[in-house]
Structure formats: structure tokens, C-alpha cells
Amino acid sequence: MSLIRTLLARRETLLLCAMLALLIGVTARFPEFATPASLANVFHDTSILIILALGQMAVILTKSIDLSVAANLAFTGMTVAMLNHAFPDLSILVLMGLALTMGLALGAINGLMVWRLNMPPIVVTLGTLTIYRGLAFVESGGAWVNAHEMSPAFLELPRAVVAGLPVLSWLAILAIGLSVLLFDRTPIGRAFFATGGNAVAAVYTGIDVGRTRFYAFCLSGMLAGLSGYLWVSRYAVAYVDVAGGFELNVIAACVIGGVSIAGGIGSVAGTVLGALFLGLIMNALPVIGVSPFWQMAISGAVIIAAVTINARAERSVGRNILRRKEIVL
Amino acid sequence: MTLFKKLAATTAVALAMLAGPASAETVKIALVVKALGIGFFDAANKGAQEAAKELGDVEVIYTGPTNTTAEGQIEVINSLIAQKVNAIAISANDKDALVPALKKAMERGITVISWDSGVAPEGRLMHLNPSSNELIGNMCVKMAADNLPDGKGDVAILSAASTATNQNTWIEEMKKVLPKYPGVKLVDTVYGDDLADKSYREMQGLIAKYPDLKAVIAPTSVGIVAAAQAVEDAGKTGQINVTGLGLPSEMAGHVKAGSSKSFAIWNPIDLGYAATTIAYELATGKAEAKPGAEIPMGRMGKVKLDDTSSGAMADPFVYDAKNVEEFAKIF
Numbered sequence: 001m002s003l004i005r006t007l008l009a010r011r012e013t014l015l016l017c018a019m020l021a022l023l024i025g026v027t028a029r030f031p032e033f034a035t036p037a038s039l040a041n042v043f044h045d046t047s048i049l050i051i052l053a054l055g056q057m058a059v060i061l062t063k064s065i066d067l068s069v070a071a072n073l074a075f076t077g078m079t080v081a082m083l084n085h086a087f088p089d090l091s092i093l094v095l096m097g098l099a100l101t102m103g104l105a106l107g108a109i110n111g112l113m114v115w116r117l118n119m120p121p122i123v124v125t126l127g128t129l130t131i132y133r134g135l136a137f138v139e140s141g142g143a144w145v146n147a148h149e150m151s152p153a154f155l156e157l158p159r160a161v162v163a164g165l166p167v168l169s170w171l172a173i174l175a176i177g178l179s180v181l182l183f184d185r186t187p188i189g190r191a192f193f194a195t196g197g198n199a200v201a202a203v204y205t206g207i208d209v210g211r212t213r214f215y216a217f218c219l220s221g222m223l224a225g226l227s228g229y230l231w232v233s234r235y236a237v238a239y240v241d242v243a244g245g246f247e248l249n250v251i252a253a254c255v256i257g258g259v260s261i262a263g264g265i266g267s268v269a270g271t272v273l274g275a276l277f278l279g280l281i282m283n284a285l286p287v288i289g290v291s292p293f294w295q296m297a298i299s300g301a302v303i304i305a306a307v308t309i310n311a312r313a314e315r316s317v318g319r320n321i322l323r324r325k326e327i328v329l
Numbered sequence: 330m331t332l333f334k335k336l337a338a339t340t341a342v343a344l345a346m347l348a349g350p351a352s353a354e355t356v357k358i359a360l361v362v363k364a365l366g367i368g369f370f371d372a373a374n375k376g377a378q379e380a381a382k383e384l385g386d387v388e389v390i391y392t393g394p395t396n397t398t399a400e401g402q403i404e405v406i407n408s409l410i411a412q413k414v415n416a417i418a419i420s421a422n423d424k425d426a427l428v429p430a431l432k433k434a435m436e437r438g439i440t441v442i443s444w445d446s447g448v449a450p451e452g453r454l455m456h457l458n459p460s461s462n463e464l465i466g467n468m469c470v471k472m473a474a475d476n477l478p479d480g481k482g483d484v485a486i487l488s489a490a491s492t493a494t495n496q497n498t499w500i501e502e503m504k505k506v507l508p509k510y511p512g513v514k515l516v517d518t519v520y521g522d523d524l525a526d527k528s529y530r531e532m533q534g535l536i537a538k539y540p541d542l543k544a545v546i547a548p549t550s551v552g553i554v555a556a557a558q559a560v561e562d563a564g565k566t567g568q569i570n571v572t573g574l575g576l577p578s579e580m581a582g583h584v585k586a587g588s589s590k591s592f593a594i595w596n597p598i599d600l601g602y603a604a605t606t607i608a609y610e611l612a613t614g615k616a617e618a619k620p621g622a623e624i625p626m627g628r629m630g631k632v633k634l635d636d637t638s639s640g641a642m643a644d645p646f647v648y649d650a651k652n653v654e655e656f657a658k659i660f
Contacts, residue, residue: 030537030538032537033537038537041533045530045533144578144579146554146578146579146580146581146582147554147558147582147583147586148581148582148585148657149582159562231526235525235526235529235554235555235558236554236558236582237525237554237555237558237579239551242525243525243526244524245524246526282527282530283530283533283534286519286530286531286533286534286535286538287534287537287538289517289538291491293491
């Protein structure tokens with residue numbers, strides 16, 4: 001009995017139930033939606049959101065926020081697309097390495113300002129959000145990089161099917177696997193939780209709070225850089241407004257997944273399910289023919305519902321910085 | 330008889346005197362664009378030069394500021410007044426800010442017209458729109474209908490935001506002409522908000538929802554590219570034709586891949602040609618710009634002016650596998 005209770009109290013269980021209910025509802029109106037191929041497609045479509053949300057989770061765990069992820073994605077994506085256009089023979093692995101490095105550097109700029117200059121993360125990343133997107137405009141002059149200007153290899157990689165799934169989906173799975181290891185099994189992963197859970201206590205246990213935040217921003221930036229390449233390749237077009245406003249979806253995925261905006265609470269499974277929940281909604285609403293105005297209202301309602309439940313969990317925050325915190329019903 | 334001869338002779342002399350100055354020296358027409366270095370306007374200049382060659386006694390001055398500001402265009406206009414050009418044909422960066430400078434030009438006897446992006450009516454004699462909402466709506470449906478297998482099938486519209494004024498007007502016009510195309514069965518209208526990812530997802534939704542979908546009309550440049558990519562990724566190339574409004578440089582790859590058989594947008598060459606011809610007709614007094622007037626545009630036919638002295642040039646120009654590569658280099 002108590003096992004069922006604990007299971008029910010878990011955010012992951014709640015989300016799974018909600019997704020199942022949603023799936024049943026959609027299938028009633030549109031039976032083809034629940035086919036394995038269609039669901040694999042939803043996962044594929046949500047891959048980039050999952051990758052970004054995992055980076056964002058690290059940042060939010062440390063009681064910070066990274067609003068610049070979508071701008072970082074656009075800037076990095078534009079850069080690799082332009083490089084590919086100029087040097088079509090450049091290996092895709094080099095370009096991916098470059099996307100990771102560039103994203104990491106952009107994230108490190110955020111992190112340094114938060115760490116060294118002690119600036120509030122929301123202000124820093126609000127600033128870099130406009131700077132990065134502005135730089136994407138400066139380097140491209142507002143011009144688009146189009147499908148026929150990208151090399152076939154550049155476009156092919158995320159689409160290539162390996163063992164039944166496209167590479168993009170496999171990358172998301174890889175990111176999930178590595179995140180589980182990072183957040184649950186490494187000192188830095190635990191430091192993310194400690195920093196946001198109780199910064200003072202974290203300092204007493206020997207954790208450098210500023211440095212931990214810096215690493216979180218680096219991780220978020222690096223994943224945003226990788227997503228830049230993936231995005232540009234998936235939609236076969238790079239322009240300045242790519243992924244405009246997408247940072248809000250990323251933060252929403254974290255919040256729906258039970259990551260507390262106040263820091264210290266969250267899980268990889270929750271975040272992934274939060275992203276998938278949003279992905280499910282975004283893919284389901286078009287096929288059941290819901291008006292675009294309702295689509296926005298529904299997404300908003302889900303976020304508010306999630307925050308309300310999160311608030312219950314935050315009430316029980318104590319001095320223990322490393323124990324897993326759960327929603328208390 | 331003698332009186333008639335006298336009259337005829339004096340009329341001839343008077344006419345010769347009137348026409349004299351215009352034909353004796355070349356007509357200087359300034360084609361002022363939003364900014365230099367933009368492919369679209371360079372192409373318009375190509376058309377203007379073509380018109381100049383055809384008309385003979387015309388010199389086209391292609392000019393504009395280095396960035397798209399109204400201040401920059403005002404400076405350009407002032408220097409053109411000093412150069413005593415005969416006509417200014419402008420694509421405006423600001424509808425109202427240019428009015429005082431252009432009024433000054435008209436006071437000095439310069440013929441001022443606007444094209445592409447208009448100026449408020451008091452700042453110009455007439456405005457040339459690349460096309461009209463009716464023509465755009467009709468062309469969109471026509472392109473979809475022309476490529477339907479057996480001439481009939483399901484067609485959907487993928488628009489920008491559900492609140493976008495331009496797109497909503499065009500969709501209205503599309504719905505109006507549907508009776509003219511009995512083969513076109515409009516099944517749905519969806520909105521991609523001019524976001525690549527949302528448009529892509531909406532297109533996937535359409536593919537899943539309507540197994541017999543044969544064509545999609547996307548009257549938005551972000552939407553048409555995303556829809557074409559979604560069709561290619563879903564392996565539906567050849568079954569679903571993506572059409573609508575897009576730029577050749579952005580669509581070239583998708584036309585080549587076969588997901589889009591044709592799409593439309595105004596032809597900047599024709600636009601520059603028509604603007605130059607109209608400026609010439611007005612500057613030489615051969616035509617007059619007033620509501621209801623019809624002004625000849627050489628090979629482009631005639632433009633009919635409405636109550637605000639603005640008119641539409643032509644149907645949007647259709648791009649397909651035959652010409653898209655060539656125009657992709659231009660804009």
C-alpha cells in the first residue's frame with residue numbers, strides 16, 4: 001500500500017498517467033496516432049527539446065536560469081550552416097565538434113558573468129539572448145542558408161536511420177544516458193542539487209557554489225550548440241529567427257517535469273517526461289484539429305498545473321541538501 | 330480652308346514645341362531602392378535597364394542608401410532634386426517620413442511614383458503594387474489545381490500565424506475563387522506561426538490526417554520551406570505538392586528535390602521594368618496619374634489605378650524547375 005502511495009506521489013508516475021490519458025483521448029479521435037511509428041516520430045520530433053531541457057535542468061537545479069539557449073542555438077546553427085555552405089567538404093564530425101565548442105564558449109560567457117561578476121542569471125542571459133541572436137544577424141546579414149546550399153552529408157546525419165531509429169533520436173537517448181550518470185553518479189552532478197537546494201549548506205560541505213553554476217551554464221551552452229546543428233539540419237534552413245521563443249518551451253519542459261524553479265529539486269526522468277509531454281501535446285493537437293488559440297491556452301494551463309504541484313514539494317525543503325526530495329501529497 | 334490650314338499649321342508648331350524638350354534630351358529616371366546590395370532590388374534594376382533600352386531616350390539612375398533607413402532615402406532624394414532628374418521611382422523605407430522630401434521634388438516638377446513598398450498618397454502621383462490580393466489568392470489555388478493528378482484531390486492551406494493580416498486576406502481570396510476550380514477540395518487550414526518547427530509539425534499532422542492529401546498551399550516563406558522539408562522527410566515527394574509563396578533562393582533545393590512543383594512571388598525584373606516605364610510615361614506627359622486612369626507598362630500591359638491612385642502590376646510570377654535556378658542567384 002505504501003509502495004503504491006510513494007509511486008503515485010512521484011512526479012514521473014503522475015506524468016506517465018497524464019501522458020497515457022492524453023494518448024487515449026487523442027487515439028479516440030485519431031486512431032493512427034498511437035501506432036509505434038507515429039510515437040517514434042513524436043520522440044524524434046522532441047529529441048532537440050529533450051537535449052536542451054537536460055542542459056537547462058542543470059542550470060535550474062543550481063537556482064539559476066538560462067534564457068539564452070534558443071539564441072545560442074540560432075547563433076551556433078547559423079555559424080555551422082554558413083561554414084558548411086562556404087566549405088562543403090568540411091567533415092560533419094568537425095562541424096559537430098565546432099558546434100559543441102562554440103555552444104560551450106557561449107555558455108561559459110553566461111557562467112562567468114554569473115560566477116565572477118555575481119550578476120543575477122536572469123539578467124545575464126536576457127542580455128546574452130539578444131546579443132547572440134544579434135550576432136547571428138551580423139554574421140549572416142539577415143540572409144538565409146537554404147537547403148540546396150547545405151551539403152548532403154550535413155542534411156543526412158540526423159536523418160540517417162540506425163537500428164530502426166534516426167540518429168537524432170539516438171543522440172537524445174545518448175544525452176539521457178549520460179545525464180543519468182552525470183546527475184546521479186558524479187560529484188559535480190550532486191553539487192548541482194546541493195547548490196540549489198541550500199547554497200549555505202553546500203558551502204559548508206566544501207562545494208564552490210559559483211563554480212558549480214559556471215559548470216551548469218557550460219553544460220547548457222554546449223548542448224544548445226549541438227542542438228544548433230541538429231535544428232538547422234532537421235529543418236534544412238538557417239535564418240536569424242530560428243527557434244525564436246524556444247527557450248520558454250525548454251524551461252516549461254523542466255518545470256512540467258518537476259524541476260523546481262527555486263533549485264535543488266528535479267530528476268532526469270522527470271525532465272525527459274516533461275519534454276515528451278510537451279512534445280506529445282505539440283504533435284497531437286494538429287491531428288485532432290484544435291484551434292491554434294486553444295493550443296496556446298492548453299500549453300499554458302499544463303505549465304501552471306505543474307508549478308502548482310511543484311510548490312507543494314518546495315514547502316518541505318529542509319537542511320538536507322542531498323536527499324531526494326519528492327512531492328508530498 | 331485657309332483658316333483650317335493656318336490652324337493646322339499653328340497646332341503642329343505648338344505640338345512640336347511642346348514635345349521638343351522631352352524628345353531632344355534624355356529623360357533621367359531615378360530608381361530609388363530601400364538599400365543597395367539587395368538581390369531583389371538589383372534584379373529590379375535589371376528590369377529598369379531593359380526598359381531604358383526599349384524606350385531609347387532614357388537614362389536610369391539606380392540609387393539608394395546603404396542601409397534601409399528613411400533618413401538615408403531622404404538624403405538620396407535631396408541629391409536627386411539637385412541633379413534635376415525628371416522622375417523618381419521609389420520603394421520606400423517609411424510610408425510617411427519621405428512625404429515632405431518627395432513633395433519638394435514634385436514642386437520642382439519631378440514626377441514621383443512609388444513601387445513595391447508604397448508612400449502615402451500625398452507624397453507620390455501613383456503607387457505600383459507588385460500584385461493584388463485577388464491575383465495572389467487566385468494564383469495560389471491555380472498552382473495547386475494545375476498539378477493535381479487527374480485534376481482533383483484534397484488540398485490544405487498552411488499559413489503563418491492565425492492573426493497574420495496578409496495571409497488571412499490571401500486565404501479569403503483563395504476561398505472566393507474555389508468555385509472556379511471544382512477539382513480542388515479544400516480540407517483544412519492550419520497555422521505554423523512562421524516558425525520552422527511548428528510549420529513542420531503542422532505539415533506532419535496534415536500528412537497523418539489526410540491520407541489522400543495531394544497539395545498544400547503555404548502563402549508564407551517560412552511555411553513553404555518547412556512544409557516541403559516535411560514532405561521530403563515523410564517520403565511523400567511526388568504525392569504531395571507543396572506550393573504557395575516563396576523566394577527562389579529558398580525554394581530552389583525543394584523544387585529540385587521534387588516536393589514543390591511550382592510556387593510564386595513577384596518578379597523583381599518585371600517590377601523594375603514596369604516602374605521605369607510608368608515613370609517615363611508620366612514624366613513625358615503621355616499619361617496622367619489619377620484615380621481610374623490606365624497607364625501603359627510596355628510588355629507588362631496596363632495598370633489600372635484605384636481610388637488612392639495605386640494599381641497592381643500583374644499575377645505573381647510562377648517559378649518552377651525551368652527557371653528557379655536562374656532566379657535563385659538573384660533573390
